[in-house]
Amino acid sequence: MTIIGWVQIALVLGCALLLAVPVGQWLAALANGRLGALAGVDNAVLRAAGVDPARGQGWQAYLMAMLAFHAAGFVLLYAMLRLQGVLPLNPQGFDGIPPYLAFNTAVSFITNTNWQAYSGEAAMSHFSQMAGLAVQNFLSAASGIALAFAVIRAFAAGGVKQLGNFWADISRVTLWLLLPGAIIAGFLFIAMGVPQTLEASATATTLGGAEQVIPFGPVAFQLAIKHFGTNGGGFFGVNSLHPFEGPSALATSLQIILQVVIPFGLCLTFGRIVGDRRQGVALLAVMVGFVLVATLGIYAAEAGGNPLHIAAGVSPLQGNMEGKDLRFGQALAALFTATTTGASCGAVNAMIDSFTPLGGMVPLFLIQLGEVLPGGVGSGLYGILIFALLAVFVAGLMVGRTPEYLGKKVQAREVKLAMLAVLVLPAVILGLTATSLVLPVAIASLQDAGPHGLSEMLYAYTSAAGNNGSAFGGLTADTPWLNVTLAIAMVLGRFAFVIPVLAIAGSLAAKPRTPEGPGTLPTHGPLFIGLLAGVILILGGLQYLPSLALGPIAEHVSMIAGTTF
Amino acid sequence: MLRPLLSLLLGFTLLLGVAVPLGMTFVAGAVMPGQAGGSLIRRDGQVVGSALIGQNFSDDRFFQGRPSATSAAPYDATSSAASQLGPTSAALLTAVTERVAGGRDVPADAATASGSGLDPHISPENARAQVPRVATARSLPPARVLALVEQAVEGRELGLFGEPRVNVLRLNLALEVQSQAVAQGTPGGAAPVPR
Numbered sequence: 131m132t133i134i135g136w137v138q139i140a141l142v143l144g145c146a147l148l149l150a151v152p153v154g155q156w157l158a159a160l161a162n163g164r165l166g167a168l169a170g171v172d173n174a175v176l177r178a179a180g181v182d183p184a185r186g187q188g189w190q191a192y193l194m195a196m197l198a199f200h201a202a203g204f205v206l207l208y209a210m211l212r213l214q215g216v217l218p219l220n221p222q223g224f225d226g227i228p229p230y231l232a233f234n235t236a237v238s239f240i241t242n243t244n245w246q247a248y249s250g251e252a253a254m255s256h257f258s259q260m261a262g263l264a265v266q267n268f269l270s271a272a273s274g275i276a277l278a279f280a281v282i283r284a285f286a287a288g289g290v291k292q293l294g295n296f297w298a299d300i301s302r303v304t305l306w307l308l309l310p311g312a313i314i315a316g317f318l319f320i321a322m323g324v325p326q327t328l329e330a331s332a333t334a335t336t337l338g339g340a341e342q343v344i345p346f347g348p349v350a351f352q353l354a355i356k357h358f359g360t361n362g363g364g365f366f367g368v369n370s371l372h373p374f375e376g377p378s379a380l381a382t383s384l385q386i387i388l389q390v391v392i393p394f395g396l397c398l399t400f401g402r403i404v405g406d407r408r409q410g411v412a413l414l415a416v417m418v419g420f421v422l423v424a425t426l427g428i429y430a431a432e433a434g435g436n437p438l439h440i441a442a443g444v445s446p447l448q449g450n451m452e453g454k455d456l457r458f459g460q461a462l463a464a465l466f467t468a469t470t471t472g473a474s475c476g477a478v479n480a481m482i483d484s485f486t487p488l489g490g491m492v493p494l495f496l497i498q499l500g501e502v503l504p505g506g507v508g509s510g511l512y513g514i515l516i517f518a519l520l521a522v523f524v525a526g527l528m529v530g531r532t533p534e535y536l537g538k539k540v541q542a543r544e545v546k547l548a549m550l551a552v553l554v555l556p557a558v559i560l561g562l563t564a565t566s567l568v569l570p571v572a573i574a575s576l577q578d579a580g581p582h583g584l585s586e587m588l589y590a591y592t593s594a595a596g597n598n599g600s601a602f603g604g605l606t607a608d609t610p611w612l613n614v615t616l617a618i619a620m621v622l623g624r625f626a627f628v629i630p631v632l633a634i635a636g637s638l639a640a641k642p643r644t645p646e647g648p649g650t651l652p653t654h655g656p657l658f659i660g661l662l663a664g665v666i667l668i669l670g671g672l673q674y675l676p677s678l679a680l681g682p683i684a685e686h687v688s689m690i691a692g693t694t695f
Numbered sequence: 696m697l698r699p700l701l702s703l704l705l706g707f708t709l710l711l712g713v714a715v716p717l718g719m720t721f722v723a724g725a726v727m728p729g730q731a732g733g734s735l736i737r738r739d740g741q742v743v744g745s746a747l748i749g750q751n752f753s754d755d756r757f758f759q760g761r762p763s764a765t766s767a768a769p770y771d772a773t774s775s776a777a778s779q780l781g782p783t784s785a786a787l788l789t790a791v792t793e794r795v796a797g798g799r800d801v802p803a804d805a806a807t808a809s810g811s812g813l814d815p816h817i818s819p820e821n822a823r824a825q826v827p828r829v830a831t832a833r834s835l836p837p838a839r840v841l842a843l844v845e846q847a848v849e850g851r852e853l854g855l856f857g858e859p860r861v862n863v864l865r866l867n868l869a870l871e872v873q874s875q876a877v878a879q880g881t882p883g884g885a886a887p888v889p890r
Contacts, residue, residue, distance in 0.1 A: 138856055179706065180698035195696060202704055252774050261712030268711050269704075297699040304707060309715070316719055323747055326716075326723040326731045331773075334735070334744045337867050338752055344745050344772045346733045350723070351716045368775040371810040373747040374733070379857025436782050439806065443795035448803035448818065452787065453777045455809050456761070456816040459858040481777040481810045484787075582781035604779035685783055694785040 131433045135461030138383075139425060142465060146387040146394060147418070153307075153391050154398030154410070160302045161279040161294075161403060168306060175305065176298055186292025189636030192280055193629060195296035196273055200240045200625075203266055208236040210262040220255035221330035222345075227253065234613035239263050241624040242270035242506055244356070244363030244476055244599035245616060247607040251345045251366050256328060263363060264352040268308050271359025271392075272300040274508030275307075277628060278396055281512045284635035285536050286404045288643040293635055307392075308359060315354035315388055322384075323377035326350040346374055357388035360506040362476030362599040370466075370479045371455055382458050382479050386466050389475040393417070393504035396511040404536055408654035413514055415659050416666070417504035421472050424492050424503075429464035431489030432480075438689060450489070453481030471496045474506030476599025483578075483586065483602040487689060490602070491682035494589050497596040499670040500555060506597060509624075512631050514662075516548045518653070519634070521665040523548075525651050535653060537643035544637060547630040554626045556673045558595040558619050563588045563677070571611050577604030580695030581688065585681035590616060595623035736864065744864050748772050749815040752867065755832040758817070758825050758844075760863045761804050762794060765812035778808045816860035819848045833874050843869050 159165065163183055165172050176183055187195065210217065211232040215225045227235065231247055238245045244267070250259065276299035283294050320326050325346035334342045349365045353375055356363060366372035376382050394414060401410020433449040440446045449460045458466070463480040470477050471493035482490050496503060502513035519535055523545050526533030533540040566572035566587055576583040586602040593600055594616040601607070607616070652658060688695075723731035734746040744750050749760045751770040763769035764778040780787035794806045802821040804814075822844045830837040847866040851857050 179702035260716045265712040320723045325733045334742045336750045368811045379852045442792045444806045445800040451803040452807040453810045455814040483779040486782050578781040
């Protein structure tokens with residue numbers, strides 16, 4: 131680790147936090163429907179779509195609208211992928227995507243996971259990328275933010291049934307936040323060297339006299355929303371490591387900022403709308419604290435290098451460089467990896483499969499903690515609010531009082547639903563990983579032997595259920611078993627989590643907000659920040675420790691002992 | 696519910712999936728055609744590569760890029776890929792040991808495969824270590840080749856971000872210019888590295 135490395139980390143994270151302030155403010159305006167000069171256009175758009183923003187929906191109606199929207203999005207995307215061969219803008223002449231892979235990919239993009247069992251430049255036409263995958267990047271992100279709006283309203287209001295209007299929410303978030311942000315970021319990326327063209331490739335005659343075909347396409351716009359919407363699905367197979375998708379350290383820095391700015395900003399939105407900004411700052415503090423600790427962990431492990439390779443004669447100065455490109459440096463690779471896994475983005479600027487065991491354990495554990503640090507756009511906020519409810523419940527048990535959060539009494543129904551939501555992730559991850567590890571058809575997909583093989587499988591289901599999308603890429607993921615079971619994990623991780631969350635929102639919205647009493651636990655101070663961090667670690671993380679001991683920790687010990695597999 | 700669903704899904708598909716990216720492609724092609732078109736480098740009108748994409752140099756007369764794990768051949772840009780080998784992989788240790796070839800303190804970027812398989816850069820130390828080999832193969836004075844390397848070293852971006860590095864394709868282009876100048880008997884110092 132170097133001082134200049136930490137200066138890079140501090141500057142990038144500082145920029146993200148600064149930018150989160152206006153973004154959070156604008157998100158609050160969008161949630162409240164206060165659009166200023168845009169109100170006229172916004173109304174016209176909504177009217178044309180047959181939406182009356184004043185007509186609120188109860189939690190079931192809001193949920194049904196969201197589920198129907200994504201079901202339709204799935205059908206459209208699946209059809210586009212299957213029919214790719216006959217659709218326009220296919221200069222590469224790619225055939226349709228086979229059924230299992232198309233199913234997995236369509237599920238992956240509607241759930242904001244962007245797990246990729248294909249390699250973009252070798253399989254996807256420009257049309258599939260632009261009109262299929264990138265569109266779902268916008269819509270799945272908008273839907274996550276819309277749900278966060280609904281949950282925020284439930285805390286802010288009292289004695290109401292309605293949580294807002296799903297159609298108005300996704301339309302506004304898409305048109306007035308995601309689209310302008312992606313256009314600005316897209317042009318910045320082009321200036322930095324990211325291609326945006328409809329041509330398929332250039333053919334170069336190299337200095338060595340060979341022919342090199344260099345594929346590209348409309349990369350920049352898709353790249354921008356891939357990070358801004360915490361989607362993570364790369365245009366190219368190696369994602370943001372590809373020199374066209376991550377051309378420079380500045381480009382990778384901008385990607386880091388983009389992938390955390392909305393999750394950070396939504397905390398501040400929450401504080402604004404519930405009328406106590408300190409509440410939002412407390413949640414943000416927990417997120418930033420975990421991001422910093424995770425960055426430290428990855429940076430230290432990777433900058434230290436691989437002792438086996440150092441013993442073989444490799445200089446330790448650059449750290450572990452297997453699976454990394456030179457231009458980013460270890461510091462930005464560490465910060466990128468911590469934020470992409472903490473934020474449920476899943477893009478990569480370094481190959482996590484080739485990280486040192488402990489360096490690779492950090493991103494794995496960050497996803498397992500529930501994708502709330504800071505989590506995906508929207509999903510991070512409603513996820514951490516679930517943990518906040520559990521934190522006040524635990525505190526209430528300790529002092530023997532009915533727990534409350536922001537003046538809302540947290541009772542048996544809410545706590546049961548919150549625990550149900552929190553248990554979805556470990557049940558899916560551990561259940562499917564354990565099943566796969568005894569099935570020959572699944573084990574055949576592993577690349578590495580020994581404890582690292584277990585980590586590959588564990589990471590795959592963790593990433594899918596957490597709707598992250600990053601991978602230990604050695605795993606051969608394009609098999610019927612993995613395509614189908616990972617798709618199931620993605621659906622459960624997204625929608626089985628959302629149903630109890632919206633049910634909680636519905637029941638909280640109906641409750642009155644009682645004023646603070648002398649016995650109320652303040653939920654903005656250091657005490658609560660510590661309590662929340664502890665609950666996330668214990669409730670979110672404890673159940674994974676045995677699997678981590680068998681995977682990355684066993685591998686670390688083997689590595690120190692000089693064992694290879 | 697059907698009307699908002701269909702109008703938003705199809706309307707956004709047309710707007711976000713067709714209209715905006717096409718508009719952006721058009722504007723980018725007019726304003727920043729170089730970057731938008733893949734940062735291609737031409738020599739005598741012919742495309743010799745992209746400034747951002749590494750290529751395979753196996754000849755001793757050229758500086759060589761990092762090991763590449765792309766599948767069909769190294770630096771196959773049609774299928775970017777990393778080795779994805781884990782830290783305790785025996786196959787990886789064998790490959791690293793082979794690349795180190797008995798040396799000590801070999802720069803890590805020379806001994807490990809890049810993440811993209813297309814890394815256009817090597818570290819300045821890696822480039823300096825290759826100077827004797829290249830100079831001998833080209834019958835150039837090592838000091839002149841080293842001067843080319845030093846000229847090709849790119850500092851951190853904005854003086855702060857990323858790492859110092861050398862673009863291998865650009866360095867080799869400068870090297871070719873230098874060799875030609877020597878062959879024509881006009882060795883007027885180090886030729887500029889094209890930017």
